[in-house]
Each structure stands twice: as structure tokens, then as C-alpha cells.
Amino acid sequence: MTGEMMDAAYINHTGGAGDIEFGALPLPKVAGDTVLVRVGATAVNHVDTFVRSGRYATELAFPQALGRDLTGTVVQVAPGAADRFGPGDLVWSNSMGFGGRPGAAAAFAAVPVNRLYSLPGGADPVEAAAVLHAGATAWLALHRHAGVQPGETVFVGGAAGQVGSALVVQAVRAGAVVITSSSRDDAGYCRGLGAAAVLDYRSPALMAELADAVRAVSRGRGLDIHIETSGRHRLEAAVELLALRGRIIALSGMAAADPLPLGRLYTRDGSIRGFAISNATVEELADAARAVNELLAAGALRARRITRLPLREAAAAHAALEDGTARGKLVLIP
Ligand SMILES: NC(=O)c1ccc[n+]([C@@H]2O[C@H](COP(=O)([O-])OP(=O)(O)OC[C@H]3O[C@@H](n4cnc5c(N)ncnc54)[C@H](OP(=O)(O)O)[C@@H]3O)[C@@H](O)[C@H]2O)c1
The missing domain is CATH 3.40.50.720 (NAD(P)-binding Rossmann-like Domain)
Incomplete structure (x- = not known):
């Protein structure tokens, strides 16, 4: 897949929702212990607007694809992750797009294996994407803190x-x-x-x-x-x-x-x-992921209302979340 490009919602500098670009970025390379995931759905959270605007200071690599959460399908696995995942696995992550990692608001994401979790059978990938951030946040707040x-x-x-x-x-x-x-x-x-x-x-x-x-x-x-x-x-x-x-x-x-x-x-x-x-460590995120997966498998963690938008609407989605006009959870579909 070397040299190929993919669709992404990204920024070249921190700024307003209008600074989000939709266009082609290089397909991420699979190396070390990363897993290449074809993104099926990526949520828009308040924290994504903080990263985009610079209100939450974090390491970014421009052009920086935005987005923290994804559900998707494994397409390629680096040797260091081959014992954990294989092509075709349904997976999720909720810690991309900050701390130097590429974002989830793209057609593909190379996710470090220790930040990737299996999606339980029966969980709808779009519905799951809508609740990952809130579900993990709630578990860490209640149990860890x-x-x-x-x-x-x-x-x-x-x-x-x-x-x-x-x-x-x-x-x-x-x-x-x-x-x-x-x-x-x-x-x-x-x-x-x-x-x-x-x-x-x-x-x-x-x-x-x-x-x-x-x-x-x-x-x-x-x-x-x-x-x-x-x-x-x-x-x-x-x-x-x-x-x-x-x-x-x-x-x-x-x-x-x-x-x-x-x-x-x-x-x-x-x-x-x-x-x-x-600030959660990978171990804390993994603990939260286990709990989120139990809730997803039990059908106990559900978004009340989901608004699905194409990835190219990322700028409009950020603007709607910031001005309070978003209805339900916004999920972008690449
Ligand atoms: N620290 C973390 O790790 C972390 C992680 C995730 C989110 N957050 C933060 O948590 C907050 C909530 O996120 P969210 O995704 O849950 O947002 P959300 O879905 O918009 O929920 C906010 C809720 O607050 C309600 N509300 C508005 N004004 C209120 C008031 N005066 N008193 C009580 N409730 C009021 C809203 O009700 P209406 O619908 O009636 O307006 C809405 O139900 C955001 O500030 C976000 O940045 C923090």
C-alpha cells in the first residue's frame, strides 16, 4: 500500500472548525506494533474540538488527522501485533488523534496494538463508536478515580x-x-x-x-x-x-x-x-475498554440518538457541537 492516499479530516494548524480540511493524506504505514484499521465510524467529541482549537495542548503532527474514537476492521498487522489481531477483525480504539498519534477521522488509521480492542460480537460498529468515549470516561471516573x-x-x-x-x-x-x-x-x-x-x-x-x-x-x-x-x-x-x-x-x-x-x-x-x-495510561484505558466491552456485549451502553454524517462534514460537525446545535451524538462515516 506504499504511496497510496486516503480521505481524511485534518488540520494544518490549530484553529476554528473552519480550519478543518477534508482531502487526501498518505495512507499510514504499518510498522513496529501498529495495526492498520479501515475506519468504519469515528465519533465527534467535545475533546476533539479542544484538540483542534489548541485549548487542550497536546503533541500534534501536521497535517494532523483529527478524531479520538474509531470502530473499524483490521486490514494489515505489523509483526509486533500479529499475535493479537488479524485481517478482518472488528476493533475499536479511543485514544487516537493526540499525543503524537494520527487521528481517527480518516479512511484508515495505524493504531498502536496496546490502544486497540476487539469489538464484541453483536455490537453495531456505528452505535459503539457513539459511546466509546463517554463509556470509558464514566468507568474511569467512577472506578479509577x-x-x-x-x-x-x-x-x-x-x-x-x-x-x-x-x-x-x-x-x-x-x-x-x-x-x-x-x-x-x-x-x-x-x-x-x-x-x-x-x-x-x-x-x-x-x-x-x-x-x-x-x-x-x-x-x-x-x-x-x-x-x-x-x-x-x-x-x-x-x-x-x-x-x-x-x-x-x-x-x-x-x-x-x-x-x-x-x-x-x-x-x-x-x-x-x-x-x-x-491523561489515562494505556493500562487504565485497557481496564476501561474491558468494562466498555462488557457493557456493549450486554447492550447496556447505548447512545440515545445518533446523527450520522459523511467524513467530509467534519468541519460542520465540529461547528455544530461547539454552537450547541448538534442533535444527539455525531458520528462521521468515512
Ligand atoms: N474529563 C474527561 O475526561 C472528559 C471526557 C469526556 C467529556 N468530558 C466533558 O464532559 C462534559 C460533558 O460531555 P458530554 O459529551 O456528555 O456532553 P453532552 O452530551 O452535551 O452533555 C452535557 C449535558 O449537560 C446538560 N446541561 C446543560 N446545562 C446544564 C446545567 N446547567 N446543569 C446540569 N446539566 C446541564 C445538557 O443538558 P441539555 O441537553 O438539556 O442541554 C446535557 O445533557 C463536556 O464538558 C466534556 O468536555 C470530559
């Missing part, structure tokens, strides 16, 4: 979103009792995911209602885990809700700068832990 335990009380803010819904599903499966915030219209959806109490994030009395819900659900013990996906953490009030050794996981709100009642936090052994999946 928050250490969720059965019986704990967990608040998920923005629970009808991609990450929020994955958090609810996985917290419930971990045996936690979950309180959510969402728009009023999404209350039924959150209940259907397993939430024990659902709150309207537009309510002027939201934090008082959350305090009531925490008291009722935890029988007065307090909140064990607080995860807000909307970027609006309200830490001053959230800290007051924490149980002894309660954990706040900060994973959204790139520009957030909340005042923190530190004395109230440390006197209950509370903690705040920042987490970005971009």
Missing part, C-alpha cells in the same frame, strides 16, 4: 448527556444509588437509566432539592460521589452535601473557577479530584 462502592450515593449532573448517561448506567451497575440532574423533559430518560431521584437543573432551588434528595436517599449520611458533567459545579454547596470521605470528581468546565470552602472539605476528609481521560 472515585472508587465507587455498592450502596454509595452518587450525584450525576447533566445525566441525560453522553457522559452523564454512561455514568448513571455504570454507577447503578456498581450498586450505587444515583441522583441526577437533567432538563425536566429528560427526567423520564434518567429514571429509565436507573436513577433513584431526578432533579430539574433549571430549578432555582436545585441545590436545596439536591440536599433533600441526598438526605432521603442516603438516610442522612450524605453524598459519597459528586460528578457534574455540565461544567457548573457549585462547589460551595456541593461540599456541604458530602458524606465523610465524600469525593468530588471534576471532569467538565474547562473555564470553571469555583470558590471552594476548603475548611468544610478537609474536616470531613472530603476530596476533589480532577480527571481527564487524555
Whole structure:
């Protein structure tokens, strides 16, 4: 395949959505321990817009194909990966397009073998692509960083979103009792995911209602885990809700700068832990991948709505995600 070209959505410098080009890039070379994958679907995540704009600083190699997540089919395997994959295997990855790696928004991607996972039989590749990022993020947040335990009380803010819904599903499966915030219209959806109490994030009395819900659900013990996906953490009030050794996981709100009642936090052994999946090690990503595959095989991790677009629409997809007009999860099809 030497010298061949492929379609890709790429940038020559960081910038706006309009700086994304769609055109031909050289087909990646398979070497070392990489696996050449024909990309079947690639999702568009908020983090892809951060990489494209430069808001998330990472090593890029221009022309840089964008895109973190892919599902696809193995077409060629380097000798160093031959014991793991073979041509025709259905696979996925969720850590391409940053840290010096080429992106997933292309017809083909050469994926390091330790960042590639088998797609479980029966999982639809487009539907899977839509949930990989949120599913892995939620698993790492709950299990790696928050250490969720059965019986704990967990608040998920923005629970009808991609990450929020994955958090609810996985917290419930971990045996936690979950309180959510969402728009009023999404209350039924959150209940259907397993939430024990659902709150309207537009309510002027939201934090008082959350305090009531925490008291009722935890029988007065307090909140064990607080995860807000909307970027609006309200830490001053959230800290007051924490149980002894309660954990706040900060994973959204790139520009957030909340005042923190530190004395109230440390006197209950509370903690705040920042987490970005971009920093996950290959071992952590592999742990999350195993969990995501179990959820996919069980049909437990589903996007509520998927908008499929051709890869050439990558710039429009980024713009829609950034201006809030995207409907459901955007998945690009090369
Ligand atoms: N740290 C990490 O590793 C990591 C990984 C993935 C994502 N993230 C971040 O997590 C955030 C969510 O990502 P996503 O893909 O889940 O986005 P998303 O699907 O757009 O979900 C965001 C949710 O927040 C809700 N929301 C809006 N305003 C709210 C408010 N005032 N209070 C509570 N909820 C509100 C939205 O509800 P409506 O639909 O009603 O507007 C929506 O359901 C983004 O900031 C993203 O960058 C971080």
C-alpha cells in the first residue's frame, strides 16, 4: 500500500472548525506494533474540538488527522501485533488523534496494538463508536478515580448527556444509588437509566432539592460521589452535601473557577479530584475498554440518538457541537 492516499479530516494548524480540511493524506504505514484499521465510524467529541482549537495542548503532527474514537476492521498487522489481531477483525480504539498519534477521522488509521480492542460480537460498529468515549470516561471516573462502592450515593449532573448517561448506567451497575440532574423533559430518560431521584437543573432551588434528595436517599449520611458533567459545579454547596470521605470528581468546565470552602472539605476528609481521560495510561484505558466491552456485549451502553454524517462534514460537525446545535451524538462515516 506504499504511496497510496486516503480521505481524511485534518488540520494544518490549530484553529476554528473552519480550519478543518477534508482531502487526501498518505495512507499510514504499518510498522513496529501498529495495526492498520479501515475506519468504519469515528465519533465527534467535545475533546476533539479542544484538540483542534489548541485549548487542550497536546503533541500534534501536521497535517494532523483529527478524531479520538474509531470502530473499524483490521486490514494489515505489523509483526509486533500479529499475535493479537488479524485481517478482518472488528476493533475499536479511543485514544487516537493526540499525543503524537494520527487521528481517527480518516479512511484508515495505524493504531498502536496496546490502544486497540476487539469489538464484541453483536455490537453495531456505528452505535459503539457513539459511546466509546463517554463509556470509558464514566468507568474511569467512577472506578479509577472515585472508587465507587455498592450502596454509595452518587450525584450525576447533566445525566441525560453522553457522559452523564454512561455514568448513571455504570454507577447503578456498581450498586450505587444515583441522583441526577437533567432538563425536566429528560427526567423520564434518567429514571429509565436507573436513577433513584431526578432533579430539574433549571430549578432555582436545585441545590436545596439536591440536599433533600441526598438526605432521603442516603438516610442522612450524605453524598459519597459528586460528578457534574455540565461544567457548573457549585462547589460551595456541593461540599456541604458530602458524606465523610465524600469525593468530588471534576471532569467538565474547562473555564470553571469555583470558590471552594476548603475548611468544610478537609474536616470531613472530603476530596476533589480532577480527571481527564487524555491523561489515562494505556493500562487504565485497557481496564476501561474491558468494562466498555462488557457493557456493549450486554447492550447496556447505548447512545440515545445518533446523527450520522459523511467524513467530509467534519468541519460542520465540529461547528455544530461547539454552537450547541448538534442533535444527539455525531458520528462521521468515512
Ligand atoms: N474529563 C474527561 O475526561 C472528559 C471526557 C469526556 C467529556 N468530558 C466533558 O464532559 C462534559 C460533558 O460531555 P458530554 O459529551 O456528555 O456532553 P453532552 O452530551 O452535551 O452533555 C452535557 C449535558 O449537560 C446538560 N446541561 C446543560 N446545562 C446544564 C446545567 N446547567 N446543569 C446540569 N446539566 C446541564 C445538557 O443538558 P441539555 O441537553 O438539556 O442541554 C446535557 O445533557 C463536556 O464538558 C466534556 O468536555 C470530559
